[in-house]
Amino acid sequence: MYNSYSEITPTIERLAALSAGNNHIRPDMYAQHKVFRGLRDMNGDGVITGLTEISRIKAKEHTPDGQELPCEGELYYRGYNVRDLVRGFLRDDRYGFEETIYLLLFSQLPNRGELEEFRTQLADYRTLPPSFVRDMIMKAPGRDMMNILSRSVLALYAYDDNPDDISIPNVLRQCLQLISVMPMLAVYGYQSHRHYHQGESLFIHNPRPELSAAENLLYMLRQDGAYSHSEAKILDLALVLHAEHGGGNNSTFTTHVVTSSGTDTYSAIAAALGSLKGPRHGGANIKVVKMFDDLKENCNPADEGSVRDYLVRLLNKEAFDNAGLIYGMGHAVYSLSDPRSDILRDCAKELAVEKGCEEEYSLYETVARLAPEIIAEKRKIYKGVAANVDFYSGLIYRMLELPCELFTPLFAVARIAGWSAHRLEEIQNAGKIIRPAYVSVKGTQDYVSLDERT
Secondary structure, eight states, rough: OOOOOOOHHHHHHHHHHHHHHHHHOOTTTHHTTTOOOGBBOTTTOOOOOOOOEEEEEEEEETTTTTTEEEEEEEEEETTTHHHHHHHHHHHHHHHHHHHHHHHHHHHSOOOOOHHHHHHHHHHHHHOTTHHHIIIIIIIOSSSSHHHHHHHHHHHHGOOOTTTTTOOOHHHHHHHHHHHHHHHHHHHHHHHHHHHHHHOOOOOOOOOOSSSSSHHHHHHHHHOOOOOHHHHHHHHHHHHHSSSSTTTTTTHHHHHHHHHHOOHHHHHHHHHHHHHHHSTTTOOHHHHHHHHHHHHHHSSSTTOOOHHHHHHHHHHTOOTTSSSSSTTTOSSSSOSSSOHHHHHHHHHHHHHHHHHHHHHHHHHHHHHHHHHHHHHHHHSSOOSSOOOHHHHHHHHHHHHHHOOGGHHHHHHHHHHHHHHHHHHHHHHHTOSOOOOOOOOOOOOOOOOOOOOGGO
């Protein structure tokens, strides 16, 4: 018997070496067999696998002579430029996440009466089954917030009287309920972790029906429940900007793939959460914040030359995690700019003044200016590099005094709006299971009887 549940025994070590040693797939074989690795072609463009009306990314423009040239990035929700949506929310000084959910789900902007009715519906759904927090969250505290979220979502299946019905009204009901309770699951999971694994005092605030999702997040998270209007407004904009992104991202594609099998809503959303948990997808803003912490420890942040040297060391795999990356810089699609980053940069500047963090913001601006130049000097790149959404979101969350453990769950709180829209779209329009083809590159083997194997 092994001594620990998580122990890696000598047998496992040997079998792992056997598994690794028997992998003979070389990088050049992808080109040889004309396989688009990661569903990306040699230029980094995504392979088209479906149609969607939900959102669109624009990063290139066509010239009159048919050339494709990079342009300033744009993001559209149901045909509406997200910059215009945000300007509308800021002009009216109101919270926009609930309106964004409505737009993504129903493909139109609500009038004032429709929006109020929708907010009331979300508030009514913002409740968990009796004893759920005690039995499913407090009695089984976890160390990873995303796993707690996934487990909680799957557990809600057992409380649904009609969990497997994939008719549109029932799936919409399930999606709205999950959208409504996701902030509660995230915050309560963190409070449980904080109490049982960090020894801090435990407090649970019930959400207030008159508050927006962003307001409730801050209210439930803080012991005194206090927050400023500007704090809630900036968090609300972060939720708006993370709610959806083009349909081709990993977690949204996961939602399409799993939904196409005919499974239930809870399984589909849990699968998307598992995808988002991956550091290559949802955890990048944590890496950005930790990279800046390391920068401040290992160079003089007030000296631009010292900052430049540190960034060079990052690319040379001589600093931070030795991965050779400047986190928060570059995007799979955008090249000149990420519109979400542009908006969050302005939010970060405003919040930095309120919080007295102007020096920190100035350091981020310095890195955002220097990093593209250094990357262009050191790397062979096929398109431009600019700050992405993760670059400023981590800074904003830190200035809002949100714990790092909640950075990725906050992404999920927002992106479940997009996942829900894509699940509904897949159910209505696909009708076929998604099952891509793989090329087998293993030759035929002759069978050897057990007694003759060495």
